[in-house]
Amino acid sequence: MAALGALRSCWAPARLLTGSAHHSNRLVLCQQTSIKRHFSNNKILVELDEATGVAVMKMKNPPVNSLSLDFLTEFSITLEKLEMDRGCRGLILTSASPKIFSAGLDIMEMCGKSAEHYGEFWRAVQEMWLKLYGSNMVTIAAINGSSPAGGCLMALCCDYRIMADNPKYAIGLNETQLGIVAPFWFKDTMSNVVGNRVTEQALQLGQMFPAPEALKFGLVDQLVPEEKVQSTAASVMAQWLTVPDHARQITKSMMRKQTTDKLVNNREADIKNFVSFITRDSIQKSLQVYMERLRQRKQ
Numbered sequence: 001m002a003a004l005g006a007l008r009s010c011w012a013p014a015r016l017l018t019g020s021a022h023h024s025n026r027l028v029l030c031q032q033t034s035i036k037r038h039f040s041n042n043k044i045l046v047e048l049d050e051a052t053g054v055a056v057m058k059m060k061n062p063p064v065n066s067l068s069l070d071f072l073t074e075f076s077i078t079l080e081k082l083e084m085d086r087g088c089r090g091l092i093l094t095s096a097s098p099k100i101f102s103a104g105l106d107i108m109e110m111c112g113k114s115a116e117h118y119g120e121f122w123r124a125v126q127e128m129w130l131k132l133y134g135s136n137m138v139t140i141a142a143i144n145g146s147s148p149a150g151g152c153l154m155a156l157c158c159d160y161r162i163m164a165d166n167p168k169y170a171i172g173l174n175e176t177q178l179g180i181v182a183p184f185w186f187k188d189t190m191s192n193v194v195g196n197r198v199t200e201q202a203l204q205l206g207q208m209f210p211a212p213e214a215l216k217f218g219l220v221d222q223l224v225p226e227e228k229v230q231s232t233a234a235s236v237m238a239q240w241l242t243v244p245d246h247a248r249q250i251t252k253s254m255m256r257k258q259t260t261d262k263l264v265n266n267r268e269a270d271i272k273n274f275v276s277f278i279t280r281d282s283i284q285k286s287l288q289v290y291m292e293r294l295r296q297r298k299q
């Protein structure tokens with residue numbers, strides 16, 4: 001929390017909708033000074049380039065960037081701060097350690113805990129999604145490794161996805177493979193990107209798409225050599241930022257609001273639903289078996 005306090009103190013005052021005219025003034029100012037602000041907390045590294053208004057957020061939660069309650073809390077706080085920063089117009093989301101973008105929700109948070117804990121955890125998952133999917137910033141996922149389940153969801157929340165061209169890396173909502181069900185807002189996020197038919201099949205099968213397949217089905221927008229993922233994200237970002245902020249933001253909101261409203265209006269019911277599902281003995285058993293399989297595969 002001390003790190004987060006320090007993080008808070010270095011941020012500019014809050015503002016929600018950012019206007020392009022304002023930004024172009026600020027850009028001129030920053031180009032003269034070219035300041036890069038670096039800051040980090042336990043699990044997230046951020047570099048905000050004030051000249052371009054682009055923040056690179058690197059997830060750093062070894063070994064696999066799983067989305068634990070702590071991670072999700074820090075992620076949402078960091079995102080909120082960037083959102084409120086008038087100098088930040090774009091976000092590139094990536095992993096600090098190549099090979100794994102994110103292993104998705106931390107399965108240990110969903111195993112052998114109290115109903116209260118599950119409720120708190122699920123609220124944090126919702127919060128991450130609402131903030132990332134509803135962001136006013138241009139968001140680009142620089143997917144430098146595998147990205148199952150919640151990791152795929154994070155990437156799908158972004159406006160554009162660039163993935164490392166390596167067939168060993170796969171992305172998808174594989175929940176059914178664990179014996180669990182992706183909730184309606186995971187489904188909607190995927191469906192808004194690749195359409196209903198691909199989503200229906202992929203979700204039922206819990207399909208993980210190797211990078212070339214992910215491109216073929218539109219799950220990612222572009223494949224580039226591994227070493228070019230970041231630089232490509234930066235140049236795509238520069239193109240997106242040529243569009244006036246207010247027009248782009250209103251358009252984004254118009255496209256996504258119906259989807260976010262569905263969860264906003266049903267948050268408590270969704271938490272209740274998750275808790276009653278995850279506390280079932282059969283579901284707990286499935287998750288334990290899955291974790292055991294992961295361990296054995298490692299051995």
Ligand SMILES: CCC/C=C/C(=O)SCCNC(=O)CCNC(=O)[C@H](O)C(C)(C)COP(=O)([O-])OP(=O)([O-])OC[C@H]1O[C@@H](n2cnc3c(N)ncnc32)[C@H](O)[C@@H]1OP(=O)([O-])[O-]
Pocket residue numbers: 063064066100102103104105106107108146148149150151174175178180181182183291294295298
């Ligand atoms: C309704 C709910 C919706 C649910 C949404 C979700 O996101 S559900 C989530 C669905 N997610 C998945 O199905 C992803 C499952 N994970 C994988 O497929 C692979 O781990 C990998 C491809 C991400 C990395 O392969 P790799 O060969 O580089 O690494 P490795 O395999 O050797 O793992 C290293 C260590 O990390 C551990 N650990 C791994 N993932 C998780 C996790 N999510 N959580 C916690 N722990 C996890 C693993 O057990 C091992 O621990 P150990 O033995 O050292 O104590």
